[in-house]
Amino acid sequence: MTRLSNDMVAHLRDLTEAPDLGGTRYAIVREIARGGMGVIYEADDRELQRRVALKVLALEVSSPQAQARILEEARTIARLDHPGIVPVHDAGALPDGRAWYAMKLVQGVTLREYASRDHSMADLLRIFLRVCETAAFAHAHGFIHRDIKPDNVMIGSFGEVFVMDWGVARPAGMTGGAEIAGTHGYMSPEQERGEDVDASADVYALGVMLEAMTARPARPLRAIIAMARNPERSQRYKDAGALAADLVRFLDGERVGAYREGMIGALTRLISKHRALVGLVAAYLVMRAIILLWGRV
Amino acid sequence: MSPLFPTTRRSVVLALASDDREERTRAFDTLVSLYWRPLYKYGRIASTHSPADCEDTTQSFFARLLENDALSGYDPAKGGFRTFLRVLYDRHSANEVKAAGRLKRGGGQRQLEFADAEAEIAAEAPQTSTPEEYFHREWVRSVFALAVDRLREETERAGKQTQFAIFEDYDLDHAGKLSYRDLAARFAIAETSVTNHLAAMRKQFREIVLDILREATASEQEFRSEARALLGVEP
Known part of the structure; x- marks a missing residue:
């Protein structure tokens, strides 16, 4: 030889x-x-x-x-x-x-690498929203990604966000069969079972990702995550667009669809949203109280 | 899943149990070609046996494989064929009765170039890796060497000796470090012909390598795993 x-x-x-x-x-x-x-x-x-x-x-x-x-x-x-x-x-x-x-050619790092560094929650949520918008675009065009995970998101050198690896993406309604595609841990229960999946399967993966990206989330954000990764697909957001819209509401201090808030919760949220105005009113009231008290002395 | 490249031979694991004697012989020959050197060298590094003892072990190991139908115990679900063979070799090495081994030498068996292998061990300084890593490296070498031999045979049969000579000169002797212009001058052909001949030889070589891997594995999954191991992805 x-x-x-x-x-x-x-x-x-x-x-x-x-x-x-x-x-x-x-x-x-x-x-x-x-x-x-x-x-x-x-x-x-x-x-x-x-x-x-x-x-x-x-x-x-x-x-x-x-x-x-x-x-x-x-x-x-x-x-x-x-x-x-x-x-x-x-x-x-x-x-x-x-x-x-x-x-x-995308020059950058995966979301997994990016998130492992020291970044603010606001920055991570901005990136997450970009991912949701991209997935929402695909959903609107009838495609399901089926393998959304941090390793399939790239952050470019100028902050661009790309959803990569569309290798197992399929048109909605053509996703069932013997082949189970996706990554364990990010796959929805119906995807793991090899059933036909819809946009809500991507929503589930996005929910898993969002949970991993947020440490000690506020209650409304926790509710968004819980709704996104509900094991029952009918209880999830219908697509990534609906998830993104609820997340934007949360970021804008508005009432989110996934969270039923009480009076105190609503008040806290409104105070938090209109912090400057509330501060001004409070300062005005304090001044008035001081003037009143001064007049009596 | 059907392969893109046509598979011309089936797995040696299956072929060794074939009723067709010619197929059995060919499968056994492939098995010996692929594994005798990696196993011998592995045995020399992994044990304290002398070269002569390792020669006996290696010769008798293949003789017993043929006689005892030992490969029928292979279960792809439990691991790769390559590892299975190495474990069998370990077991055989531990149990071997030297006298019996010596009796099995010769007698129509293929002559293995143990002296060459011994010189290679001395030159390759295998102490830098574990015996298992050394076995893997030698297996990679054997797969490619067998592929080169088969490519040579196939091109000779097809009367394409010039194409093979170009491949040998460029990809073997100079490991790609020769210009196409030099090759064209050396073989007195146009540079475009060098490009075409090399492309054709490499395509054929690639197909042969995959064929050998298919022969040396028992399932599609194992084939993929071995292909990745061969190409350096999962050593």
Whole structure:
């Protein structure tokens, strides 16, 4: 048998795995990430002289079905033209049959990394709202992401928020079957059971994420989280848009739909919302009281 | 899930139990080609056995695999075939009766190049890794070496010796560190032909590597896991 040196083995390893991009305008720069279906590379677009991200079907899952799935993923992303979804530039097949597509290269960190650093609750909620808006856009166009989690959210260097990995996204009503897609811990109970899911499955995942991002949330926010991740899908927000709207109400100091507040709660909220006005009125009353008392002395 | 690349041979684990003698022989040959060197070297590093004892152990191990149907005990649900084989080897090594092992040497068996393997152990300084890591590294080497041999055979049969020679020169002898222009001059062909020949050889090589992995595994899941291990993702 041929004897191979360590250098030869390393080279053969690279050439076996590396996509053959001959005939395309792209050249591999480095591997960025590897998922169940594909490998993502940073690539050089020699035509437009810019860096792009190239997702190539992983060698070990190469099959006509997997190839179709990668191309379907590219088409799904291409249909969802939104600032929170990275645009697809190009798609094709390598000489060995593996499907690929090129998309915008996002320079940044995942939400998991971002949240592990010291950020204010307000900042994290701002990001969460961007994620909700992106999911809401997909829901409005009839798509369910099915794998929303902190690792699939990227925060760009200028604060841009992207929802990534639409590999298991499906049109609503076409999500059931033998294949259970998603990540354990973020999947709704019906998704774990392999049932047909709707937008409320993404709402459940968003609820799990929101809970992890908020330490000691206020009661109304706790109620929003509880409603989002209710095990019973009919009790959840119907889609990410409804969740986002309730969260905005919370941030604006308005009454949230998920929380039934009492008189004291409503009063506290109103005082908190109109803090400046309440402060002015209180200062005025105190002044009046002092003047009154001064007059009597 | 059906593979994108056509699978020309089935798993050696299944083929070794085949009624077809030719298929059994071919499967056994693949098994020996893939594993004798990694197992021998692993045995030398993991034990205090002398080279001669390890030679006996390795020869008798494969002889017993063929005779005793030991691979039928393999259950993919319990782990990968590669690990199963290494554990079997450990067990065999511990139980081996040296005399019996020596009796099984020769007699129509494939001659293994133990002296070469011994020289490689000395040159490779395996003390930098555990015996299991060394076994894994040698297994990777064996898969690629077998793939190179098969590519050579296939290209010879198809009369494509020049294509293989270009692949050998560029991807083996120079590990990709040669210019296409130099290759074109060396083989007196156009640079575009070098590109095309290399692309074709690499495609064929990739298919052969995947074929070998399919042979060396018993399930789609194990195949994927081994492919990742081979390509350095999950060593």
